[in-house]
Amino acid sequence: MKIVLIGFMGSGKTTVAKSLSKKLNLEVVEMDNLIIKESKRSNINEIFAKDGENYFRELEKQISKSLKNKDNVIISTGGGVVMNIINIKYLKNNGKIIFLKTGFLEISRRLKNIKDRPLFQDKKNVKKLFDSRQKLYEENSDLIINTDGKSVGKISYEIISQN
Numbered sequence: 481m482k483i484v485l486i487g488f489m490g491s492g493k494t495t496v497a498k499s500l501s502k503k504l505n506l507e508v509v510e511m512d513n514l515i516i517k518e519s520k521r522s523n524i525n526e527i528f529a530k531d532g533e534n535y536f537r538e539l540e541k542q543i544s545k546s547l548k549n550k551d552n553v554i555i556s557t558g559g560g561v562v563m564n565i566i567n568i569k570y571l572k573n574n575g576k577i578i579f580l581k582t583g584f585l586e587i588s589r590r591l592k593n594i595k596d597r598p599l600f601q602d603k604k605n606v607k608k609l610f611d612s613r614q615k616l617y618e619e620n621s622d623l624i625i626n627t628d629g630k631s632v633g634k635i636s637y638e639i640i641s642q643n
């Protein structure tokens with residue numbers, strides 16, 4: 481079984497992946513962590529600041545490709561993974577793509593004091609980014625789970641019962 485979680489920054493991919501991993505006894509792969517490791521930087525902010533977003537996207541593509549044949553795993557992606565459709569093709573291979581759909585207000589509330597999301601610091605453009613990505617998440621998912629007002633337990637239960 482392979483479950484791939486997609487959705488905007490702050491939609492709960494990491495937390496839901498951990499919960500699913502316990503319930504289903506599957507390994508979690510956190511793509512951002514693999515990207516950091518590969519970059520030899522210490523965090524995402526540093527990659528964006530020193531190498532630029534394009535380099536980050538290049539590593540994101542390489543990591544997606546390297547995960548193509550991985551099975552028995554929950555993959556937690558970065559919110560921008562859908563910007564490059566080839567990533568989805570690699571990740572989808574034998575897997576189920578699940579969109580954690582969260583409203584913009586809820587996301588803003590969750591990320592208010594969080595500093596390690598370089599693309600969330602640009603407050604003027606972030607709503608535009610959010611809007612432009614919704615369609616991509618929807619079109620590229622096999623299942624959409626609305627997460628607003630739901631606990632992590634309820635979200636993972638919904639995912640498991642629809643798999």
Ligand code: S3P
Pocket residue numbers: 487488489490493512524557558559560561596597598599
């Ligand atoms: C990004 C989302 C981040 C991380 C990077 C870029 C994006 O991951 O990959 O900052 O483009 O939306 P999360 O979705 O885990 O915050």
